[in-house]
Amino acid sequence: MVVFTAEHTALRRLVRDFAEREIGPYAEEWEAKGSFPAHELFRKMAGLDLLGLEYDPAYGGQGADHLCTVILHEELGRVGPAGVALGIGIQTDMATPSLHHFGSEDLKQRYLAPAIRGEAVCAVAVTEPDAGSDVTALRTRATRDGDDWVINGTKLYVTNGTQADWVCLLARTSDEPGHGSLSQIIVPTDTPGCHVQRTLDKLGMRSSDTAELTFTDVRVPIGNTIGEVGLGFYQQASQFQNERLVMSYAAVGSMETALTRTADHLKTREVFGKPLIDHQHVAFTLAELGARLDVLRHYNYAAAEAYVRGEDVSRFATVGKLETARLAREIAAVCLQFHGAMGYMEEMWTARYFRDSPVWSIGGGADEVMLYVLSRLDGYHT
Template identity: 60%
Template sequence: MKFTPEHEAFRESVRKFVDKECAPYVDDWEREGIFPAHEIFKKAGALGILGVEYDPEYGGMGGDHLFAMIASEELGRMGCGGVPMAFGVQMMMATPSLHRYGSHELKQKYLAPAIAGEMVTSIAVTEPDAGSDVAALKTRAVRDGDDWVINGSKTFITSGTQSDWLCLLARTSDEGGYRGMSQIIVERDTPGLDVAKKLDKYGMRSSDTALLTFDDVRVPVSNTIGEVGRGFQQQMQQFVVERMFASYGKLNSMQGALDRTRDYLKDRVVNGKPLIANQYIAFKLSELSAQLELVRTHAYVMAEKFMNGEDTTRDATISKLQGARLAREIGDWCMQFHGGMGYMEDFWVARYVRDTRLGSIGGGSDETMLQVLSRIDGFTP
């Protein structure tokens, strides 16, 4: 992987942003269960972080995919998982379909302010009875003249209590399964759209998450992203980008956890020797570090393939599966090696363990990733 001086300058810019505007406030945001997305995103937008790959016509940087990967990596240094996750929704989960398939008018109205950080976005796919099984979703949008009339509910919606618009996946015909869905932009203040509940999560606590209900919500048909009835296919492409972002974001987070644990073990003296002198501990940390290097190398290869226009569905699936599992394993060993201190709520390890647990659930569970891989590789008929 070859980074240009422009890439490195951008990395330094994002790192300074994280260190100045985010990291010092993470503890407060974790306690409050929310961070000021409009304030933080506007600052990020001014640096070009939110639209690194997007068309300059709408405020994007027009950069290559490595800029997005760098942003994801550096946001992972923040010291929590919730805020970087919200950034991921804004940059690579709620907006890719709009950028790729949306009309010029929709991009002007919704994409440009999202890139500038003036609007906060959410992706609304998961439902109470339809998580990884997207084909089972029931939220419907029925056409009435020039409007869609939407009824249903969506849950686990990141930034759901403060977002300005949603990229909603809903059924727009009576065709079952994967057919007859469309992606529709819905403004959060539209009558009939309500935050039924702010959800209390085990981890990712600095990111607000909501249960949303739709009761005869009227939205112009012109708010449809791309072609009516092609929403599932567009969302699957968006999922690939989402899983790539998640994979990049874990890299520096995992590295930071190993580095902080190593430093702690150097200082912690037991029976007259620093704990790091224990060969078992040193070997285990080395093993985890080696596994991280393999995951990092795979992610970088995936980024290059994506820039070359290759299909990265399989790569993103592998990267998300293995990265999430490794993050969980690193968290478990870091807590073990910190002993009682690692179990304390006010210590960084406990938060790391909580936040990394979502990696094997959100954006497609481990089981879903294995199902996708088994189909691609021909192990499932």
């Protein structure tokens, strides 16, 4: 059973106070703007040592355990808005894990350390117009020319893309069949030929910017390759596990807040002579959702414990991502319904939460991809 120490409790208080002070009050402003000020916010987080919790102190990290990561993302999810939590997650656990685990000393000093210090915003660029969940179908190509890669292609759905100082790019570096033709490459966004083609207009998660990036004869050193050439698929697969875990942690935090806020509303809203919360159907529905949420919270904790022990958490990450995403969508619909017409208004948090929740079932691998992975892990599909 997971045990949170006094240090963990102090971290939870620190993150919650920060989020309530530096994120919560600006939710509507950043939603309307379509982005949050990543450089400014990340510098503030770095001042509290929150951007590199598990990373090596040699690069500014804290060398903390994975339970600290659980706490960080639960609390960011709890406060909202969800788009900001996602943008922070990109920085801490989606664009940087491969660099930390497989990058050269030079790359870590030039790109990881500034990201941990909050001096550089980063993003991960994988999805393409014709290649989403199937990364083996990627067409963006990096061709070797002397000591450089020359990169051409397009990447879609790049969160933090309009503000990023560098991206972790997955590109095709050979025509070799199978998974060995892909590599991860650090591409500074101020490199000639790298452009933000457009900012994407999303249904939800509107407080984070998401972009389409184009690469036209973009030239970067071969030394910007993370790890070995041709191992990018496997490194990205590992990075996806981190992404799915932190998405599950954040989703649990957000669902807890949604149920609490809805219950508070129902205690003050009277219908047929008594508060809505006193109607059996309403109370039973919230109780059931709360019970299912509690199961997923502790499933996440079991995943975190396995991660700390160094075990393969592929199944944990896949199941957690699948089930938290499904429950988040269900809770969003119930919370909106129980607020009635008021919940359908854009001025209410329920509308934003309803729009935000579907992305949990899409980003980091759609529900159908999670089921495909599980069917193979469990021997139901070859």
